[in-house]
Amino acid sequence: MNATAAMPLRTPPSLPGARPLVGVLPQLQANPLEVMERATLQYGPVTHLPLPSMEGYVLGHPSLVNHVLVTNAKNYVKQTRGYDMLRMVLGNGLVTSDGAFWKRQRRIAQPAFHRERLAGFGEVMTRAASEMVDGWELGKPFDFAAEMMRCTLRVVGETLLSADVTSQADHVGQALTVALEHLIHRTLHPLSAPEWVPTPTNLRFKRALEKLDRVVLGLISERRQGGGPKNDLLAMLMESRDPETGEGMTDAQLRDEVMTIFLAGHETTANNLAWTMVLLGRSPEVERKMMAEAEGVLGGAAPGMEHVHRLPYAMAVIKESLRLYPPVWSLGRRVLEDERVEGYLLPKDALVFICPWAIHRLPEFWSDPLAFDPDRWKTEDPRRAHGSYLPFSMGQRKCIGDTFATVEAQLILTTILQKVHVSLVPGQTFEPEPVITLRPRGGVQVVATRR
Numbered sequence: 467m468n469a470t471a472a473m474p475l476r477t478p479p480s481l482p483g484a485r486p487l488v489g490v491l492p493q494l495q496a497n498p499l500e501v502m503e504r505a506t507l508q509y510g511p512v513t514h515l516p517l518p519s520m521e522g523y524v525l526g527h528p529s530l531v532n533h534v535l536v537t538n539a540k541n542y543v544k545q546t547r548g549y550d551m552l553r554m555v556l557g558n559g560l561v562t563s564d565g566a567f568w569k570r571q572r573r574i575a576q577p578a579f580h581r582e583r584l585a586g587f588g589e590v591m592t593r594a595a596s597e598m599v600d601g602w603e604l605g606k607p608f609d610f611a612a613e614m615m616r617c618t619l620r621v622v623g624e625t626l627l628s629a630d631v632t633s634q635a636d637h638v639g640q641a642l643t644v645a646l647e648h649l650i651h652r653t654l655h656p657l658s659a660p661e662w663v664p665t666p667t668n669l670r671f672k673r674a675l676e677k678l679d680r681v682v683l684g685l686i687s688e689r690r691q692g693g694g695p696k697n698d699l700l701a702m703l704m705e706s707r708d709p710e711t712g713e714g715m716t717d718a719q720l721r722d723e724v725m726t727i728f729l730a731g732h733e734t735t736a737n738n739l740a741w742t743m744v745l746l747g748r749s750p751e752v753e754r755k756m757m758a759e760a761e762g763v764l765g766g767a768a769p770g771m772e773h774v775h776r777l778p779y780a781m782a783v784i785k786e787s788l789r790l791y792p793p794v795w796s797l798g799r800r801v802l803e804d805e806r807v808e809g810y811l812l813p814k815d816a817l818v819f820i821c822p823w824a825i826h827r828l829p830e831f832w833s834d835p836l837a838f839d840p841d842r843w844k845t846e847d848p849r850r851a852h853g854s855y856l857p858f859s860m861g862q863r864k865c866i867g868d869t870f871a872t873v874e875a876q877l878i879l880t881t882i883l884q885k886v887h888v889s890l891v892p893g894q895t896f897e898p899e900p901v902i903t904l905r906p907r908g909g910v911q912v913v914a915t916r917r
């Protein structure tokens with residue numbers, strides 16, 4: 467497929483089951499992941515989603531994905547209901563802003579993620595994992611997913627913000643869960659009471675947001691008073707000056723950027739680690755291979771950044787887990803101007819959805835798509851097109867923390883498995899819960915035992 471305007475106009479099929487006035491909204495409300503998957507795998511490459519007072523299209527082919535996210539990304543913006551909801555928590559930070567403002571902010575933040583900077587973070591990642599495992603009570607069940615949230619929160623705090631947030635991890639975790647559930651509910655229920663109405667759920671959300679704000683504003687004010695390091699991401703943000711006005715960022719803008727890094731920088735990686743443990747728990751052979759590789763390279767020593775490229779199987783495990791359980795399971799954009807893509811008209815103001823979860827399961831691009839098979843990453847499969855694998859999105863809005871995240875996951879996982887054996891408590895179903903990110907519903911109960 468290639469994107470041309472010259473083809474005859476094609477009409478995309480509509481997702482069956484639309485109802486008058488509400489379209490397919492009730493289906494989306496019931497199970498948005500299932501709707502996106504069905505549209506992509508059964509009706510693609512383009513499926514029309516009739517929605518109340520707007521048009522939606524699910525794009526289910528790598529070339530369309532590539533077109534929207536890379537080739538003509540300027541025609542597809544983040545002015546959607548989903549991002550509006552996210553703005554209630556993240557404000558106008560790197561994830562949610564657009565245009566020239568976003569570009570400037572990205573330029574300021576980018577150096578914090580350069581390879582040389584990451585090199586210094588490996589030690590923090592391994593130490594955080596090691597101390598976490600030392601705190602586990604062997605033989606007693608616990609929620610692995612919650613532990614990963616704490617660990618990755620600590621890592622993002624120490625590395626990018628030079629802050630120790632371990633004592634706050636539990637209430638950050640709870641507040642974040644309340645906030646994410648509220649946001650997805652509001653995204654899918656346009657008629658719910660406006661935010662200012664003091665319903666119990668709105669009040670719960672308000673309290674959660676206040677908690678998150680207290681932590682983030684606390685970090686900023688501590689830094690303003692106490693000096694602190696001069697070279698972390700927070701320092702870069704605080705020292706940046708607008709090239710035209712010479713002014714620094716306002717506290718409000720700083721709050722939005724720090725909140726964005728704080729949340730985007732830990733929740734996704736924690737989910738990736740939780741899903742990886744689910745997959746490993748069900749595939750002892752993969753775990754054995756991973757351990758054999760670690761033993762060969764490290765011989766029992768702690769892993770560091772210098773080992774990352776010598777542990778390709780561990781990296782393949784992470785990649786494969788991100789394929790099957792992409793923490794960002796759906797991406798949405800609004801069309802700025804009418805455009806014909808592959809013969810389909812994407813009209814101005816329509817919403818387009820790309821579902822990495824479903825794209826990663828397209829049988830034309832992935833052999834045995836549902837199998838957890840890290841070995842598939844050993845070779846370049848010629849069928850794998852650009853746009854068929856996008857856990858970090860693509861193009862200019864690609865995740866700024868992609869390398870940070872994969873290295874972190876690799877180091878944390880290797881450290882855990884070197885120290886203990888982790889087994890899944892039997893009888894769990896591990897249903898994916900598509901809040902803003904893809905979480906294992908109810909967590910992942912495990913038992914750690916001595917290796």
Ligand code: HEM
Nearest residue numbers: 560561730731734735738794857858859863865866867871
């Ligand atoms: C496995 C872990 C991660 C996954 C799957 C992931 C995925 C993504 C995806 C899909 C996007 C694009 C979102 C969109 O278009 O709305 C994104 C953006 C972003 N991510 Fe990540 N991410 C991960 C880890 C991280 C980490 C560790 C950080 C920071 C430390 C981070 C910071 C960001 C930021 C700031 C953006 C916005 C980038 C921009 O638009 O300029 N992410 N991430």
